[in-house]
Amino acid sequence: MIGYGTGVQWVLVLLLSSLVVGRQITDDLIRLPSDHSSILDRVFHGSDKFNDDSVGTRWAVLIAGSNGYWNYRHQADVCHAYQILKKGGLKDENIIVFIYDDIAYNEENPRPGFIINSPDGDDVYAGVPKDYTGEDVNVNNFLAVILGNKTALTGGSGKVVDSGPNDHIFIYYTDHGGPGVLGMPTLPYLYADDLIDTLKKKHASGTYKSLVFYLEACESGSMFEGLLPEGLNIYATTAANAYESSWGTYCPGEEPSPPPEYDTCLGDLYSVAWMEDSEVHNLQTESLKYQYELVKARAGGPDAYYGSHVMQYGDVKLNKEMLYLYMGTNPANDNFTVGSDHNSLRPMPSKAVNQRDADLLHFWHKVRKAPEGSPRKEEAQKQFLEAMSHRVHLDNSIKLIGKLLFGIEKGPEVLQSIRPAGQPLVDDWKCLKTLVRTFETHCGSLSQYGMKHMRSIANICNAGITGEQMADASAQACPTIPSGRWSSLRGGFSA
Numbered sequence: 358m359i360g361y362g363t364g365v366q367w368v369l370v371l372l373l374s375s376l377v378v379g380r381q382i383t384d385d386l387i388r389l390p391s392d393h394s395s396i397l398d399r400v401f402h403g404s405d406k407f408n409d410d411s412v413g414t415r416w417a418v419l420i421a422g423s424n425g426y427w428n429y430r431h432q433a434d435v436c437h438a439y440q441i442l443k444k445g446g447l448k449d450e451n452i453i454v455f456i457y458d459d460i461a462y463n464e465e466n467p468r469p470g471f472i473i474n475s476p477d478g479d480d481v482y483a484g485v486p487k488d489y490t491g492e493d494v495n496v497n498n499f500l501a502v503i504l505g506n507k508t509a510l511t512g513g514s515g516k517v518v519d520s521g522p523n524d525h526i527f528i529y530y531t532d533h534g535g536p537g538v539l540g541m542p543t544l545p546y547l548y549a550d551d552l553i554d555t556l557k558k559k560h561a562s563g564t565y566k567s568l569v570f571y572l573e574a575c576e577s578g579s580m581f582e583g584l585l586p587e588g589l590n591i592y593a594t595t596a597a598n599a600y601e602s603s604w605g606t607y608c609p610g611e612e613p614s615p616p617p618e619y620d621t622c623l624g625d626l627y628s629v630a631w632m633e634d635s636e637v638h639n640l641q642t643e644s645l646k647y648q649y650e651l652v653k654a655r656a657g658g659p660d661a662y663y664g665s666h667v668m669q670y671g672d673v674k675l676n677k678e679m680l681y682l683y684m685g686t687n688p689a690n691d692n693f694t695v696g697s698d699h700n701s702l703r704p705m706p707s708k709a710v711n712q713r714d715a716d717l718l719h720f721w722h723k724v725r726k727a728p729e730g731s732p733r734k735e736e737a738q739k740q741f742l743e744a745m746s747h748r749v750h751l752d753n754s755i756k757l758i759g760k761l762l763f764g765i766e767k768g769p770e771v772l773q774s775i776r777p778a779g780q781p782l783v784d785d786w787k788c789l790k791t792l793v794r795t796f797e798t799h800c801g802s803l804s805q806y807g808m809k810h811m812r813s814i815a816n817i818c819n820a821g822i823t824g825e826q827m828a829d830a831s832a833q834a835c836p837t838i839p840s841g842r843w844s845s846l847r848g849g850f851s852a
C-alpha cells in the first residue's frame with residue numbers, strides 16, 4: 358500500500374531522478390516545475406486516466422447466473438457492480454451485463470422497479486444496460502462475449518469484449534454453483550473445463566494485457582483448482598474453496614436484516630464485501646491483494662463457525678496491481694485512500710445463510726407471513742414442501758447409486774472423497790457430463806440444490822465407472838422417472 362506520505366516521497370524521488378537523468382542525456386528532458394503538479398495529479402487524481410495508453414480500455418463482464426425472486430441477491434449484486442464500474446469511469450459500451458431481469462418488476466418485489474443490495478442501500482437497478490436478459494443469459498452467449506465472437510451469439514444486444522492487447526478485463530460472476538460447475542438460468546450449466554478453455558483461447562488471441570475474475574458461488578474454488586495455469590495473465594479470486602458453500606447475506610432474520618417487507622436475501626457475503634470496499638475508496642491506492650485480504654476477513658474469519666475461505670488462483674503476482682486498472686475509480690473518493698481511517702468495512706455479520714438454503718428461507722418466510730387459509734399461504738407451503746422433497750429424493754438417489762456401484766460400506770466413502778489441493782475435480786470432463794445426463798434421465802434434474810452432488814458424480818468417473826454401469830445403477834435407484842418441473846427429459850439437462 359502506498360499511503361499519502363510515502364507516495365509523495367516516492368514521486369519526489371522519481372522526479373529528482375528524472376531531472377538528474379534528464380541533465381545527463383538531454384536538456385529537453387528537464388521538467389519544469391509546472392510539470393511536477395501534472396504528474397502528482399496523475400498519480401493522485403488520475404486527471405488523464407482514461408487517455409493513458411498504458412492502461413488501455415477497461416472492459417467488464419457482469420453476470421448473475423440465476424433467476425427467481427428467492428435468488429434476488431445475485432441480480433442485486435450484478436446491478437450494484439455495474440454502478441461501481443460506471444462511477445469508476447467505465448463506459449457502457451465496455452460493460453456487458455447478463456441479468457435474467459425478473460426481479461425489479463417481480464410481483465413479490467415490495468419496491469417495484471427498484472433493486473437494493475444492502476438494507477439501507479440505494480437503488481442499484483437504474484441505468485443498468487440490459488445486454489443479455491431472460492433466455493439469452495446462457496453459457497453460449499457468456500463464452501462468446503468473453504471471446505468477442507459476435508457470430509456465435511444468439512439474441513441480446515450484440516455487445517462483446519472487443520478488446521485489444523493493452524486492455525484490462527474484469528469478469529464478475531455470482532450465482533449458485535457446485536463442484537466444477539456454475540449455474541445458469543437457462544440450461545445447461547457452465548462447466549469448469551469449458552470456462553478454462555475459453556480463457557486460454559482469449560489469451561491465445563492476444564486481446565488483453567491482464568484479466569481479473571471475481572467469482573461467487575458454492576465450491577467456486579473448484580472452477581480453477583488444478584485447472585487455471587499460471588502464465589495467462591489471469592488473476593482470480595473465489596468466494597469459497599473447492600469444497601465448501603458460499604453464503605448469502607442481509608437475509609431475513611440476520612443482523613443487519615433487510616427491511617421487514619423483504620422475504621429474501623439482498624446480497625452475498627463475498628460480493629458485498631468487495632463492492633462495499635470498492636465503492637468508498639480511491640482505487641488508485643488500493644491493490645487487488647489488499648482487497649482480497651479484506652474480503653477474506655469479512656467472508657469468513659478463521660474463528661467463524663460459518664463463512665467460507667476466499668481463495669486466489671492463476672497469476673497471483675498480479676494482485677500487486679491497483680484495482681483502478683480494472684474498475685476505474687470514483688473521483689468523489691479521491692481523498693479516501695486505503696490506510697486512512699475511512700476503510701472500515703462492516704464487520705462480519707453475526708449470521709449468514711448458506712447459498713443452498715436461501716430458497717428454503719424465502720419460502721419459509723412466505724409461509725409464515727401469509728394470512729392463515731389464504732391461497733398465498735397454500736402456494737408457499739407447496740413450494741416449500743416440493744423443494745424439500747426433491748432435495749431428499751436427490752440425496753437418497755445419489756447415496757443409493759454409490760452403494761450399488763461400490764458396495765454399502767465403500768459407496769459413501771468414494772462419493773465423498775476430496776482430491777488434494779492442486780488437483781482438478783475430475784480428469785475426464787466428458788465423462789462427468791455424460792454421467793450427469795445419465796443420472797438426470799432417470800432421477801430428474803439436479804437443479805440448483807443438486808449441483809452439490811457434482812463431486813460424487815465426478816468421483817464415479819474418477820473410479821472408472823462406465824456409462825452403462827451408471828445407467829443401470831441410476832435405473833435401479835430411480836425406478837420412476839420424475840415428472841413435472843423436476844424432469845430433465847422435459848426441462849433439459851444441466852450438462
Ligand SMILES: *[C@@H]1O[C@H](CO)[C@@H](O)[C@H](O)[C@H]1NC(C)=O
Nearest residue numbers: 501504505506507508509510
Ligand atoms: C465464432 O463462433 C463461430 C460459431 O460458433 C465459430 O464457427 C467461429 O470459429 C468462431 N470464431 C472465432 C474467431 O473463434
Ligand SMILES: *[C@@H]1O[C@H](CO)[C@@H](O)[C@H](O)[C@H]1NC(C)=O
Nearest residue numbers: 402687688689690691692693
Ligand atoms: C480532497 O481534499 C482536498 C483538500 O482538503 C479538497 O480540496 C478536495 O475538494 C477534496 N476532494 C474531494 C473529491 O472531496
